Amino acid sequence: MAGLSTQIAIVAYHQSDCVAHAGAANEVELIMPQLRAVFDQVGLANAQDVDFVCSGSCDYLQGAAFAFVAGVDALGAVPPIRESHVEMDAAWALYEAVLKIRMGHARSALVYGFGKSSTGELPTVLSQQLDPYYLAPLWVDTVSLAAMQARLLLDRQLITERDMAAVVSRSRKNAMANPHAQLSGEISVDELLEAESLVAPLRKSDCSPVADGAAAVIICTVEQARQWRVPYALISGIDHRIETHNLGMRDLTDSVSTRQSACSAGYRDGPLDVAELYAPFSHQEIILSRALSLDAGTCINPSGGVLAGNLMMASGLARIGEVFNRVVTGEARRGLAHATSGPCLQHNLVAVLESA
Amino acid sequence: MAELAAVVGIGQTRYMTKRGDVSIAGLVREAAVNALRDADLGWDDVEAVIIGKAPDMFEGVVMPEAYLCDALGCNGKPMLRVHTAGSVGGSTALVAASHVQSGTFKRVLTVTFEKQSESNAMWALSTPQPFAVHLNAGAGGYFAPIIREYMRRSQAPYDVGMKVAVKDRLHGARNPLSHLQKPDITLREVEESFMLWDPIRFLEACPSSDGACAMVIASADLVAQSPKPPAWIRGVAMRTEPTMYAGREEVNPQAGRDCAADVYRQAAISDPRRDLDCAEVYVPFSWYEPMWLENLGFAGEGEGWKLTVAGATSLDEGGDIPWNPSGGVLCSNPIGASGMIRFAEAARQVRGDAGAHQVEGARLALGHAYGGGAQFFAMWVVGADKP
Numbered sequence: 001m002a003g004l005s006t007q008i009a010i011v012a013y014h015q016s017d018c019v020a021h022a023g024a025a026n027e028v029e030l031i032m033p034q035l036r037a038v039f040d041q042v043g044l045a046n047a048q049d050v051d052f053v054c055s056g057s058c059d060y061l062q063g064a065a066f067a068f069v070a071g072v073d074a075l076g077a078v079p080p081i082r083e084s085h086v087e088m089d090a091a092w093a094l095y096e097a098v099l100k101i102r103m104g105h106a107r108s109a110l111v112y113g114f115g116k117s118s119t120g121e122l123p124t125v126l127s128q129q130l131d132p133y134y135l136a137p138l139w140v141d142t143v144s145l146a147a148m149q150a151r152l153l154l155d156r157q158l159i160t161e162r163d164m165a166a167v168v169s170r171s172r173k174n175a176m177a178n179p180h181a182q183l184s185g186e187i188s189v190d191e192l193l194e195a196e197s198l199v200a201p202l203r204k205s206d207c208s209p210v211a212d213g214a215a216a217v218i219i220c221t222v223e224q225a226r227q228w229r230v231p232y233a234l235i236s237g238i239d240h241r242i243e244t245h246n247l248g249m250r251d252l253t254d255s256v257s258t259r260q261s262a263c264s265a266g267y268r269d270g271p272l273d274v275a276e277l278y279a280p281f282s283h284q285e286i287i288l289s290r291a292l293s294l295d296a297g298t299c300i301n302p303s304g305g306v307l308a309g310n311l312m313m314a315s316g317l318a319r320i321g322e323v324f325n326r327v328v329t330g331e332a333r334r335g336l337a338h339a340t341s342g343p344c345l346q347h348n349l350v351a352v353l354e355s356a
Numbered sequence: 357m358a359e360l361a362a363v364v365g366i367g368q369t370r371y372m373t374k375r376g377d378v379s380i381a382g383l384v385r386e387a388a389v390n391a392l393r394d395a396d397l398g399w400d401d402v403e404a405v406i407i408g409k410a411p412d413m414f415e416g417v418v419m420p421e422a423y424l425c426d427a428l429g430c431n432g433k434p435m436l437r438v439h440t441a442g443s444v445g446g447s448t449a450l451v452a453a454s455h456v457q458s459g460t461f462k463r464v465l466t467v468t469f470e471k472q473s474e475s476n477a478m479w480a481l482s483t484p485q486p487f488a489v490h491l492n493a494g495a496g497g498y499f500a501p502i503i504r505e506y507m508r509r510s511q512a513p514y515d516v517g518m519k520v521a522v523k524d525r526l527h528g529a530r531n532p533l534s535h536l537q538k539p540d541i542t543l544r545e546v547e548e549s550f551m552l553w554d555p556i557r558f559l560e561a562c563p564s565s566d567g568a569c570a571m572v573i574a575s576a577d578l579v580a581q582s583p584k585p586p587a588w589i590r591g592v593a594m595r596t597e598p599t600m601y602a603g604r605e606e607v608n609p610q611a612g613r614d615c616a617a618d619v620y621r622q623a624a625i626s627d628p629r630r631d632l633d634c635a636e637v638y639v640p641f642s643w644y645e646p647m648w649l650e651n652l653g654f655a656g657e658g659e660g661w662k663l664t665v666a667g668a669t670s671l672d673e674g675g676d677i678p679w680n681p682s683g684g685v686l687c688s689n690p691i692g693a694s695g696m697i698r699f700a701e702a703a704r705q706v707r708g709d710a711g712a713h714q715v716e717g718a719r720l721a722l723g724h725a726y727g728g729g730a731q732f733f734a735m736w737v738v739g740a741d742k743p
Contacts, residue, residue: 004458004459004460053596058412058418058419059411059412059413059439060412060413060418060419063483064483065410065411065413065414065480065481065483066411066441066481066728068439069441069599069728069731072596072597072598072599072731073598073599075596075598077596077597077598078597078598078601079597079610079614080595080596080597080609080610080611080614080615081595081596081597082593082594082595082596083594083595083596083732084438084440084447084450084451084594085438085439085440086436086437086438086439087412087419087421087437087438087439088419088436088437092436092437095436096436096451096454098458099451099454099455099457099458099460100454100458102458102459102460103358103359103454103457103458103459104358105358105454105592125418126418128416128417128418129417129418129419129420129422129423130422130423131423132380132415132416132417132420132423133379136417239434240434240435241432241433241434242421242422242425242430242431242432242433242434242435243425243431243432244425244426244431245422245423245424245425245426246426256432257432260432341419341422342419342422343422346422346425347422347425347435
């Protein structure tokens with residue numbers, strides 16, 4: 001019986017390596033290896049074996065209207081399939097797929113996200129996401145906006161530059177165990193602080209690297225997961241909220257919508273062993289973990305997070321996938337995955353995953 | 357089984373070449389306010405906003421929902437942005453409906469728009485891509501050969517497309533929101549209009565419009581809180597196939613046939629021409645009416661044009677199955693909203709609220725949208741009767 005009470009599970013996840021430039025690879029070539037990997041994890045032949053497919057991408061990254069249409073060629077959609085697309089990070093595609101399963105129109109869904117940011121200058125491209133009349137004409141890029149946000153935190157003495165560097169140092173160290181990471185290694189806080197600023201107060205290391213690539217997830221009802229005889233993690237809650245676009249009307253040192261989403265997703269109903277936070281800038285990880293009041297009992301970004309590799313339009317989905325991996329292997333019993341979109345954490349999604 | 361849901365409010369803007377008097381935010385807000393007013397509700401009465409539009413390049417704003425959040429009263433709420441090419445208006449309505457049909461939300465607002473005067477859609481559709489064949493043709497150039505193939509196969513008379521062009525403009529003249537207002541249009545005028553993409557003449561093509569369309573969708577227990585009759589959602593379906601593959605049937609795409617069969621099954625429709633009272637179908641080029649009449653099962657293969665010629669789809673000729681009583685895409689085409697306008701106009705018909713283009717006694721109606729290379733389909737069936 002479908003409905004809000006339908007238990008939905010994640011059964012497969014895979015992501016590509018985060019690479020600065022995928023060369024001549026097109027959308028299909030970025031997507032297909034990830035799809036093959038998740039199909040193989042479950043034992044499926046292709047997208048015909050799931051009831052619904054939903055993807056997330058952004059035309060402007062590729063510089064093409066309908067960039068996602070090419071992605072359909074990766075699906076083997078003959079005969080035709082039930083398919084949809086969001087112009088958002090694929091974490092929101094997963095959200096749409098959850099609704100589809102809850103309404104009883106699907107028992108399983110393939111979700112994927114992809115981006116090829118190397119074709120343009122991502123921070124500048126994303127400046128055109130701002131209010132087109134008052135802000136976009138100023139071409140304020142995402143790094144500069146994030147720098148202003150970090151400056152607010154520093155000026156109010158909510159953080160220090162050492163705190164930011166500590167986030168980066170831990171990210172790089174954790175990423176040593178992540179085969180898909182773009183940046184990893186042992187680097188101390190002092191070494192990081194020696195570097196000059198990129199856009200003060202941000203150093204280059206405070207900003208996530210830009211990566212080309214894709215990620216894919218398969219979700220389904222618990223009954224379907226049992227029929228497939230595959231290990232799974234339960235999605236015990238998922239919600240997302242957006243805040244005002246007007247940066248002057250938000251407290252940029254907090255993330256209210258992350259907290260709202262997390263509360264609605266029931267994140268306080270038990271201890272969190274792990275949290276994967278989509279923080280493209282080091283200070284944003286601190287904002288997010290404080291907004292959620294995460295304590296030492298929660299391991300934050302064990303994958304290294306997006307500071308170690310940021311698959312635009314797929315990184316949110318990848319956060320969910322990273323938590324899934326840890327729950328399924330028994331490394332964690334319960335975890336939180338977070339995705340963000342828009343300037344300075346405007347729009348946030350939280351999913352809570354639990355072991356079956 | 358999905359939770360029961362219904363359309364309880366509909367709002368549109370007037371459609372025209374250029375809405376220079378409003379910003380993009382002003383445009384979407386106008387439609388949203390009209391929908392809330394129609395439902396006798398306020399901003400706080402909707403729990404989420406689902407927004408759709410065609411490619412961001414049409415206005416030059418990347419993921420504009422981030423900026424439109426404030427205009428749509430969305431602070432602190434979930435906001436989802438759908439993009440499925442030209443079918444997006446329909447898909448957005450379906451994704452919005454799924455918010456309620458899943459039992460997750462009680463009432464949502466959905467809005468689609470295009471402000472095509474901000475940019476040049478023809479350019480946006482024709483940006484060359486690395487590693488891909490460049491179609492420097494826009495939509496008309498893409499569909500013209502497919503139409504020509506339909507004409508060859510069906511041996512349809514030369515003037516069927518012109519007849520659709522006249523019929524939909526006469527319908528549009530009954531609709532005060534319609535972009536094109538051509539109450540005196542004649543077959544001869546269409547025939548003499550210049551050839552754009554042979555065989556598509558200027559007056560056989562859709563205009564380029566600014567405009568927005570919005571709906572409020574509510575769960576069954578909240579329907580009574582809005583004063584007007586609801587349009588009950590009786591079936592929802594989407595289908596996708598690739599743009600190109602060996603043996604693809606482009607004139608009568610499998611994805612369209614499958615999507616129709618799915619939505620008819622849900623709504624217990626066995627003969628669409630008999631069971632439905634009217635249809636709002638995405639016809640951006642005149643010949644797509646006879647083609648979709650066949651694809652959607654209103655006529656057998658090669659027979660669709662006969663319904664058009666007989667006046668079966670015309671309000672003015674008293675046809676038994678009026679198609680696009682609002683004037684359709686041939687009269688108004690803010691691309692990202694065009695699909696939702698079809699869905700909303702179908703709902704207006706079964707609510708008995710379609711004004712001068714009301715199909716008398718309409719109880720069951722089809723809303724249809726398609727996009728890409730006629731490869732993305734979205735459809736719903738709405739009814740006056742609670743299922």
